[in-house]
Amino acid sequence: xxxxxxxxxxxxxxxxxxxxxxxxxxxxxxxxxxxxxxxxxxxxxxxxxxxxxxxxxxxxxxxxxxxxxxxxxxxxxxxxxxxxxxxxxxxxxxxxxxxxxxxxxxxxxxxxxxxxxxxxxxxxxxxxxxxxxxxxxxxxxxxxxxxxxxxxxxxxxxxxxxxxxxxxxxxxxxxxxxxxxxxxxxxxxxxxxxxxxxxxxxxxxxxxxxxxxxxxxxxxxxxxxxxxxxxxxxxxxxxxxxxxxxxxxxxxxxxxxxxxxxxxxxxxxxxxxxxxxxxxxxxxxxxxxxxxxxxxxxxxxxxxxxxxxxxxxxxxxxxxxxxxxxxxxxxxxxxxxxxxxxxxxxxxxxxxxxxxxxxxxxxxxxxxxxxxxxxxxxxxxxxxxxxxxxxxxxxxxxxxxxxxxxxxxxxxxxxxxxxxxxxxxxxxxxxxxxxxxxxxxxxxxxxxxxxxxxxxxxxxxxxxxxxxxxxxxxxxxxxxxxxxxxxxxxxxxxxxxxxxxxxxxxxxxxxxxxxxxxxxxxxxxxxxxxxxxxxxxxxxxxxxxxxxxxxxxxxxxxxxxxxxxxxxxxxxxxxxxxxxxxxxxxxxxxxxxxxxxxx
RNA sequence: GCCGGCGUAGCUCAGUGGUAGAGCGGCUGUUUUGUAAACAGCGGGUCGCGGGUUCGAGUCCUGUCGCCGGCUCCA
Numbered sequence: 001x002x003x004x005x006x007x008x009x010x011x012x013x014x015x016x017x018x019x020x021x022x023x024x025x026x027x028x029x030x031x032x033x034x035x036x037x038x039x040x041x042x043x044x045x046x047x048x049x050x051x052x053x054x055x056x057x058x059x060x061x062x063x064x065x066x067x068x069x070x071x072x073x074x075x076x077x078x079x080x081x082x083x084x085x086x087x088x089x090x091x092x093x094x095x096x097x098x099x100x101x102x103x104x105x106x107x108x109x110x111x112x113x114x115x116x117x118x119x120x121x122x123x124x125x126x127x128x129x130x131x132x133x134x135x136x137x138x139x140x141x142x143x144x145x146x147x148x149x150x151x152x153x154x155x156x157x158x159x160x161x162x163x164x165x166x167x168x169x170x171x172x173x174x175x176x177x178x179x180x181x182x183x184x185x186x187x188x189x190x191x192x193x194x195x196x197x198x199x200x201x202x203x204x205x206x207x208x209x210x211x212x213x214x215x216x217x218x219x220x221x222x223x224x225x226x227x228x229x230x231x232x233x234x235x236x237x238x239x240x241x242x243x244x245x246x247x248x249x250x251x252x253x254x255x256x257x258x259x260x261x262x263x264x265x266x267x268x269x270x271x272x273x274x275x276x277x278x279x280x281x282x283x284x285x286x287x288x289x290x291x292x293x294x295x296x297x298x299x300x301x302x303x304x305x306x307x308x309x310x311x312x313x314x315x316x317x318x319x320x321x322x323x324x325x326x327x328x329x330x331x332x333x334x335x336x337x338x339x340x341x342x343x344x345x346x347x348x349x350x351x352x353x354x355x356x357x358x359x360x361x362x363x364x365x366x367x368x369x370x371x372x373x374x375x376x377x378x379x380x381x382x383x384x385x386x387x388x389x390x391x392x393x394x395x396x397x398x399x400x401x402x403x404x405x406x407x408x409x410x411x412x413x414x415x416x417x418x419x420x421x422x423x424x425x426x427x428x429x430x431x432x433x434x435x436x437x438x439x440x441x442x443x444x445x446x447x448x449x450x451x452x453x454x455x456x457x458x459x460x461x462x463x464x465x466x467x468x469x470x471x472x473x474x475x476x477x478x479x480x481x482x483x484x485x486x487x488x489x490x491x492x493x494x495x496x497x498x499x500x501x502x503x504x505x506x507x508x509x510x511x512x513x514x515x516x517x518x519x520x521x522x523x524x525x526x527x528x529x530x531x532x533x534x535x536x537x538x539x540x541x542x543x544x545x546x547x548x549x550x551x552x553x554x555x556x557x558x559x560x561x562x563x564x565x566x567x568x569x570x571x572x573x574x575x576x577x578x579x580x581x582x583x584x585x586x587x588x589x590x591x592x593x594x595x596x597x598x599x
Numbered sequence: 600g601c602c603g604g605c606g607u608a609g610c611u612c613a614g615u616g617g618u619a620g621a622g623c624g625g626c627u628g629u630u631u632u633g634u635a636a637a638c639a640g641c642g643g644g645u646c647g648c649g650g651g652u653u654c655g656a657g658u659c660c661u662g663u664c665g666c667c668g669g670c671u672c673c674a
Contacts (some may be wrong), residue, residue: 045669056604160669161602168671172601175669203667207610216647216665275673322674327600328665330672342674431674443674480674512631544631552635566633576633584634 001041009145010182014039016076016144017066017154017180018046019122023136024065025176026097029054034097034138035105035164035173042190042439043179047162049105054174059156062176066154073149074124078142086110086119086139095135105164106139124148153187154180200437202490203333209495209557211486211503212334221331221338223483228503231537233341233482235501237319238533240343240368240478247364249317249345254297256321260287266296267392267456271425275324277338294320295475298346299457302471307461309350312471313357317345319482334483335442341482347474348459354472358408358447361476365432365445368478372489373498377444378433379414381405382422391425393452401449401472402428424475426452432480437491444480444488449473496558496580499597500531506538507559509550511566516542519565522575525590531599555580563593 005011018037025032025048037046048054081089090106093099098106113119122144125135145151156178164170181187198204206212211229218224225233241251260279263269269276272292280288291297298316307314321341330336349357369377384391384398391398405428409416416430423429429448433441450473453459460468479485489497499505506526510519523538530536539559541550547564554562564576574587577596588596 158668159603162670329600340674484674511633546632546637547634549636555635564633578634
């Protein structure tokens with residue numbers, strides 16, 4: 001969230017809307033324990049521990065209560081207190097939102113406030129018809145709007161479970177999400193935007209455009225790629241393959257399963273064990289696992305012979321399909337599948353080559369993003385969380401690797417942010433983060449520096465001094481995975497892929513039966529044309545349908561060009577060209593059309 | 600995995616305890632068509648699956664599977 005947002009009226013308004021909701025909840029559900037309720041990017045939430053589980057059908061009731069409370073024009077007042085006074089207020093049984101019975105989370109929050117920091121409460125109160133005073137008091141840093149009357153344009157969106165302080169070991173609270181705006185028009189526009197975003201959802205478009213499918217009989221998170229989706233994958237892998245060849249990468253191919261011993265050696269078995277599909281055992285009691293990562297295989301290849309300092313860097317690339325047993329609730333179409341293909345490569349480099357190679361990889365990643373038309377991304381440097389024990393390797397290597405990443409970013413003038421705890425278990429990494437249609441962040445491309453696997457596998461090369469030295473590994477995947485990248489591109493382009501990526505680039509529409517042969521011949525001619533590494537991808541619509549219908553369906557399939565062939569064209573040697581974006585472009589010869597493509 | 604929601608025809612959806620529906624798609628026939636849906640007819644369903652309540656369940660209860668939103672986790 002931007003600093004300007006955090007200082008905006010809207011931010012305060014949403015924060016106050018969260019309080020208003022909490023006030024409504026404490027009045028409707030005595031015994032509900034308030035935890036935490038901040039504004040967020042598109043609204044606000046409040047985490048509450050309810051005595052009885054809350055249902056979605058309860059939300060309108062809470063909304064109605066909020067409306068009633070909002071109208072009362074309650075002043076929202078700040079008071080600053082000492083820690084002792086704060087504790088007394090939190091435990092004050094005379095205030096409905098406070099008191100010993102519901103103080104559990106607020107007391108913990110109070111304890112978490114560092115000594116010396118101001119402790120403040122916000123109060124809003126009303127007097128009912130019988131003259132009874134109802135207070136709503138909340139421990140809160142603020143700031144807030146002046147009166148509840150300002151909170152008019154809001155909507156409660158959804159319910160979710162959320163662990164107290166984000167830790168699975170803690171109790172799961174009920175989170176109510178809502179949104180609020182300054183004007184009814186803005187609220188309406190936001191809701192409309194959400195509807196529009198849903199139309200771009202890759203799962204919806206993937207089905208409509210025939211890219212991929214899922215089957216309950218195949219299993220959760222295991223996509224089946226349909227011809228058009230499979231074509232899209234090939235176009236993308238061709239493109240990257242070509243870029244990699246230019247940069248000295250060599251292809252390798254490795255199996256889908258491996259003995260568990262390989263992963264014991266790599267350390268994956270410990271850090272990755274709950275992500276693995278169930279093990280397989282053969283008659284000799286050898287245990288195999290379905291591979292969750294490609295790196296150990298590439299390491300085996302590196303290690304299969306003596307390496308000289310002269311041949312480094314070695315760069316092994318593979319579109320490697322891996323399987324990870326993601327928790328059922330985490331699977332999201334092809335953005336988060338259980339089987340997916342990484343555009344993986346591992347670089348084995350000398351220490352003196354690390355920075356240059358790292359920069360080379362980041363540059364390749366930038367080339368890839370540019371070609372794909374992805375301009376809106378964040379660069380995250382994931383570092384070790386000092387409080388976690390999930391990492392392997394020595395601290396000084398971690399420090400070296402982290403420094404290499406930051407140096408590379410600085411040298412390239414790339415803006416980045418540090419995110420402690422987002423490192424791989426074997427080393428720090430640089431990730432590209434892109435938002436999907438629904439505004440969720442996804443990690444796409446990744447570049448990781450690794451001193452640890454070379455250590456574990458005792459990788460070596462012979463140096464100029466004839467002595468053994470240890471290489472450093474760079475793990476990298478510019479797309480991240482084909483699945484996630486295609487899912488994201490589908491949403492970015494709302495299914496209307498740029499010409500070079502479109503699974504079907506041109507559809508030849510025959511006007512009547514008598515034009516079918518000529519349409520086929522035209523398609524064959526176009527298929528001979530090489531465009532951007534591959535032959536043009538052309539289909540023919542020779543069904544007995546009206547032209548209007550054929551055009552409509554080609555438009556809905558987001559086909560970049562429709563070529564219309566009828567009597568006129570046969571007589572004059574031209575075709576009617578229609579583009580997905582600009583409609584009818586008029587008659588032209590095939591050559592003129594190809595020229596316009598730059599083919 | 601956890602909290603909440605949703606599963607009706609290939610697709611999108613209607614059906615609020617009393618005989619399972621529409622549009623699109625499919626098939627058949629007619630139409631031979633010039634820039635976003637020709638016309639007619641015909642098929643098509645154990646209402647995700649199992650158990651229960653009821654004279655009677657797509658509808659209520661329960662279990663289970665799948666999907667969706669979120670949390671946690673991740674390419």
